Amino acid sequence: MPAAPDWTLVLAATTALGCALVTGIFFAFSNFVMGALARLPDAQGAAAMRSINVAVLNRGFLGLFLGTGAGCAALAAAALVARAQPGAAALAAGSALYLAGCLGVTLACNVPRNERLARTEPGSPAEARAWREDLRGWRGWNHVRTAASLAAALSFALAAWQRAAAA
Numbered sequence: 001m002p003a004a005p006d007w008t009l010v011l012a013a014t015t016a017l018g019c020a021l022v023t024g025i026f027f028a029f030s031n032f033v034m035g036a037l038a039r040l041p042d043a044q045g046a047a048a049m050r051s052i053n054v055a056v057l058n059r060g061f062l063g064l065f066l067g068t069g070a071g072c073a074a075l076a077a078a079a080l081v082a083r084a085q086p087g088a089a090a091l092a093a094g095s096a097l098y099l100a101g102c103l104g105v106t107l108a109c110n111v112p113r114n115e116r117l118a119r120t121e122p123g124s125p126a127e128a129r130a131w132r133e134d135l136r137g138w139r140g141w142n143h144v145r146t147a148a149s150l151a152a153a154l155s156f157a158l159a160a161w162q163r164a165a166a167a
Contacts, residue, residue, distance in 0.1 A: 004131045016156035018068030026146040046131040052157035072098045086166035094155030101148020109141040
């Protein structure tokens with residue numbers, strides 16, 4: 001009878017894929033979505049961003065985004081418990097990168113900007129100011145999220161490789 005697969009190896013590979021998918025979403029926003037929105041008149045760009053901020057709150061995105069975070073939390077605990085095992089350092093690094101650099105930055109930096117924009121009166125000077133500030137700050141923090149989720153994906157892939165090689 002074959003041995004059961006190492007659950008941390010399977011979860012590391014799955015979480016690496018989740019991180020990579022999140023990276024792609026953030027890369028698209030940094031690379032061309034925000035640039036396209038910046039080309040619109042302020043009121044139209046702000047309205048489009050408001051619409052995106054509502055549409056993104058769906059099962060598909062939130063399941064991926066938060067499910068990947070849950071995988072990271074489980075892998076961080078596994079790395080702590082089995083810190084002498086192959087791949088434990090890479091599991092811990094990937095978990096920290098995603099949880100702090102992706103989820104943490106989202107909650108601390110991107111969501112407050114989205115909420116501030118949502119509170120402004122459409123077409124007002126306050127909306128135009130908030131939108132222009134959001135374009136600079138939101139995109140910069142999105143670059144951080146992109147890099148952190150990519151580095152996390154690579155860390156989890158390394159951990160999976162190290163665990164598989166040791167098996």
